[in-house]
Amino acid sequence: MPFDAATLLSQLFTGLVLGTIYVLLALGLSLIFGLLTVVNFSHGSFYMLGAYLGFFVLGFTKNFWIALVVAPLLLGLLGLLTERWLVRPLYGRSIDDPLLLTFGLSLVLVEAARLVWGKMGLTFDPPAALAGAVNLGFTYFPAYRLFVIAATAVVVVALWLFLERTTLGLVIRAGTRDALIVRALGINLNLVWLLVFGIGCALAGLAGVLAAPMRGVYPEMGVTIVIESFVVVVVGGMGSLLGAIVAGLLIGEVVSLTTFFAPKMADIVVFLVMAVVLLVRPSGFFGEAGLME
Amino acid sequence: MKAITRRTFLRAGGLATAAVVLDTAAPRVTLGQAPIKVGFPVPLTGPYGAEAADQQAAATLAVEEINGRGGVLGRKVELLVRDDQLKPGVGAQRTKELLENEKVDFVIGGLSAAVQMAINEQTKKAKVIYVSISQSNEITARPDWSPYTFHEAINPFITSHVVGSWAIQNLGKRIYVLYADYAFGQQLRDGIKLVAEKSGATVLGADPHPLGATDYSALFPRVQAAKPDVLVLANFGKDQLNSVKQAASFGLKSQMKLVCPVFLGTMRREGGPTVFDGVYGGTTFYWEIGEKIPTAKRFADAFRKKYDRPPYDYAGYAYSGTRLLLEAVQRAKTTEADKVIAALEGHTYDYYKGKQWIRKCDHQSFQDVYVLKSKKDQKAEHDIFDVVGRVEASEKFERSCKDLGHA
Incomplete structure (x- = not known):
C-alpha cells in the first residue's frame, strides 16, 4: 500500500472528526453517570432526536445556525422532563432500573420518530457557507468537518469553564464526590441533578445536529453510536469528563487508522481497545475505582 | 359469563347460514373460499427502508390489479407484509410465522442477499414457493437453491x-x-x-x-x-x-x-x-424506458396514479415478481406447488419492461x-x-x- 505523510495526515484528520462526535456523546453520558449514576441508554435516541429537531427547525427558519442552537435547547428541555418524571422516581433503587427505563425509552423514541417523520430518513445539507472543501495543503477537507472540530472544541472549553469557574459547577463537582455531604450543607441536589441531566441531553442533541449534514438523519442513527459511545465512556473512565474527551478522540483516531491499515478490523477495533484497557486499567483511563459497585 | 340460550344460538346460526348463502350468490370473489395468502417480508425499517417501501407499494399495486380483475382462481389475493429489519434472524422468524401461523400459500420478498437466504431456508423446508426480489448469487446456485426457489431480480x-x-x-x-x-x-x-x-x-x-x-x-x-x-x-x-x-x-x-x-x-x-x-x-428499470416500451409506460403510469411518484427498479422487481407468481397460479389452475412450478419454468413474460424469461434449471429471470x-x-x-x-x-x-x- 503506497502511502506518505500527507495521506497519513488526512487519515488523522478524518479520525479527529469521528472522535469529536464520540466526545460530545460521551461527555453527556459521563456527566449524567458521574453525578446521577444513571446509565442513560436513551442517549442515542436523544442524539437522533437532535438531528430530527434540527431538521425541523431548519425547515422552519431556513437558518442552520438557529437550528444548531434551538435543537439542543429543545433536547435539554426534553432531558429535564425525562429526569423529573421518569428517572427521578427510580433514584435509590438498583442501577439496573434507570438503565432498563432509559433503554425502553430509547425504543419508544425510535418508534415515535418513525411514526412522525417516516421510516426512510431525511437528507440534511450543510449550510451554504460550509458546503465546499478547503485545501489544507496535504489534502482537500470538507469545510463543514473542520467546523465540527471547531464547534466541539468550543463546547468542551465552555463546559470546562462552567464546571471549574462557576458556583454551580463547584456544586456539581462536589455532588459527584459526595452527594450526602453536599446535601448536608443545605444544597438542593435534586435541582442540580435535573439540570445536569438536561445538559447531558442537550449535548447529545448538539452531536445529532452536527452529525446530520455528514451522515443524514434517520430513526436508527443513534442505535450503534450509543454503544460505541459507552465504550468511549468505559475506556475514559466512568464519570470522568477528561476521560470522555481523551478516549473519544483516541477511539476516533484508532478507528480511522485501523481503516487505513487493516479495513477489515475497523468494525471490531473499538471493542478490542476496550478489552485491552479494561485488562490493564479496570476503571478506565481516569475513572475512580469502585464507582460501579 | 352469559349462557348461550337455544334461541340466540338458533338466531346466530340462521344468520351465519344466510350469510353463506348470500355469499355464494355473489359473483367470482367469494367469502366462502379463503383468500390466497402471500407473505411479503421486506426491511421496512433500517438503511434499505426507502427501497422496501417501494417494493411494498408495487406488490400492493399488483395485488390490487389482480383482485380488480376477479382475483386468482376466483379467490381474493391477500398480501401480508412483514418487517424483517434487514436482519437474517428476524427474516427467518417472520417467514416462519407467516408459514406456520398465517399459513401463507406463497412468499415473495427479501431485500438483502443475506436475509433472502434466511427466508429461502424456511420456505424450502415448508415446500412453499418463494420468489426473491433482490440480488443474490447463491439463491440460484446449489446447495441453497431448491425447486421452490425463484429469482425475479438479477444478481451481483x-x-x-x-x-x-x-x-x-x-x-x-x-x-x-x-x-x-x-x-x-x-x-x-x-x-x-x-x-x-x-x-x-x-x-x-x-x-x-x-x-x-x-x-x-x-x-x-x-x-x-x-x-x-x-x-x-x-x-x-x-x-x-x-x-x-x-x-x-x-x-x-x-x-x-x-x-x-x-x-x-x-x-x-x-x-x-x-x-x-x-x-x-x-x-434493471428506470421509468423513462417507458418512452419505448409500452408495458413500462403502463406500469409507471399505474404506479404514479396510485402513489404520485414513479416506480424505481426494486418496485419493478416486486410488481413483476408478484404478477409472475399469481398469473402462474391462474395458468396452473391450482395453488399446488408442483403444478405452479411447472407453469413458471421456462415461462416468458413482459409485465413492466420488455421480454423476460425464467430459466428452467435455476429459476433465474433474465432481463x-x-x-x-x-x-x-x-x-x-x-x-x-x-x-x-x-x-x-x-x-x-x-x-x-x-x-x-x-x-
Whole structure:
C-alpha cells in the first residue's frame, strides 16, 4: 500500500472528526453517570432526536445556525422532563432500573420518530457557507468537518469553564464526590441533578445536529453510536469528563487508522481497545475505582 | 359469563347460514373460499427502508390489479407484509410465522442477499414457493437453491459483468472497490475482480465497510493514495447515499469517476443532482424506458396514479415478481406447488419492461440491464438519470446451469 505523510495526515484528520462526535456523546453520558449514576441508554435516541429537531427547525427558519442552537435547547428541555418524571422516581433503587427505563425509552423514541417523520430518513445539507472543501495543503477537507472540530472544541472549553469557574459547577463537582455531604450543607441536589441531566441531553442533541449534514438523519442513527459511545465512556473512565474527551478522540483516531491499515478490523477495533484497557486499567483511563459497585 | 340460550344460538346460526348463502350468490370473489395468502417480508425499517417501501407499494399495486380483475382462481389475493429489519434472524422468524401461523400459500420478498437466504431456508423446508426480489448469487446456485426457489431480480454476478465491463471500457482501467461487508457487497467485489481480470483492468484495492455504516471518510485517504480511474461503491440503500455524499464532500469526484453497480433512483432523488453529478451505475428499470416500451409506460403510469411518484427498479422487481407468481397460479389452475412450478419454468413474460424469461434449471429471470448516468440539469423531481447504455437480456452474462450445480 503506497502511502506518505500527507495521506497519513488526512487519515488523522478524518479520525479527529469521528472522535469529536464520540466526545460530545460521551461527555453527556459521563456527566449524567458521574453525578446521577444513571446509565442513560436513551442517549442515542436523544442524539437522533437532535438531528430530527434540527431538521425541523431548519425547515422552519431556513437558518442552520438557529437550528444548531434551538435543537439542543429543545433536547435539554426534553432531558429535564425525562429526569423529573421518569428517572427521578427510580433514584435509590438498583442501577439496573434507570438503565432498563432509559433503554425502553430509547425504543419508544425510535418508534415515535418513525411514526412522525417516516421510516426512510431525511437528507440534511450543510449550510451554504460550509458546503465546499478547503485545501489544507496535504489534502482537500470538507469545510463543514473542520467546523465540527471547531464547534466541539468550543463546547468542551465552555463546559470546562462552567464546571471549574462557576458556583454551580463547584456544586456539581462536589455532588459527584459526595452527594450526602453536599446535601448536608443545605444544597438542593435534586435541582442540580435535573439540570445536569438536561445538559447531558442537550449535548447529545448538539452531536445529532452536527452529525446530520455528514451522515443524514434517520430513526436508527443513534442505535450503534450509543454503544460505541459507552465504550468511549468505559475506556475514559466512568464519570470522568477528561476521560470522555481523551478516549473519544483516541477511539476516533484508532478507528480511522485501523481503516487505513487493516479495513477489515475497523468494525471490531473499538471493542478490542476496550478489552485491552479494561485488562490493564479496570476503571478506565481516569475513572475512580469502585464507582460501579 | 352469559349462557348461550337455544334461541340466540338458533338466531346466530340462521344468520351465519344466510350469510353463506348470500355469499355464494355473489359473483367470482367469494367469502366462502379463503383468500390466497402471500407473505411479503421486506426491511421496512433500517438503511434499505426507502427501497422496501417501494417494493411494498408495487406488490400492493399488483395485488390490487389482480383482485380488480376477479382475483386468482376466483379467490381474493391477500398480501401480508412483514418487517424483517434487514436482519437474517428476524427474516427467518417472520417467514416462519407467516408459514406456520398465517399459513401463507406463497412468499415473495427479501431485500438483502443475506436475509433472502434466511427466508429461502424456511420456505424450502415448508415446500412453499418463494420468489426473491433482490440480488443474490447463491439463491440460484446449489446447495441453497431448491425447486421452490425463484429469482425475479438479477444478481451481483450479472450486475458486475454488465456494469463493470461498461465502466472499464468507458471510464478507465484502474479500479478501486469499497463494498458493504456482507453477501451482496462481497459478491459484487468478486464479480468486479473477475471482470477486471478478463478485460485487462486492475483492481488496486477493495475495502469493506459495515452494512449501515454512517461515516465513510476514514476509507478515503487509502482510495486517494491509490489514484484509481474508477471508484466502485458496491453498496445499497442509505449506504449508497452516504458514501456518495461523503466522497463528493471530500472532492473524490474531481479525482476519479464514481460507479454504483446498483444505482438507486430512491437515493439519487434524495441526494439531489449536485451530490450525484457525474456518478454512473446500473439498473434493471428506470421509468423513462417507458418512452419505448409500452408495458413500462403502463406500469409507471399505474404506479404514479396510485402513489404520485414513479416506480424505481426494486418496485419493478416486486410488481413483476408478484404478477409472475399469481398469473402462474391462474395458468396452473391450482395453488399446488408442483403444478405452479411447472407453469413458471421456462415461462416468458413482459409485465413492466420488455421480454423476460425464467430459466428452467435455476429459476433465474433474465432481463435487460441499463447503464445510467446521474442527470445534472434535471427538469422535474424524478427526471434524474440519463440512460447511457442498454444490455439486452442474455444468458451469456450469467453462470451456466452446470456452474451453478444444476445437472
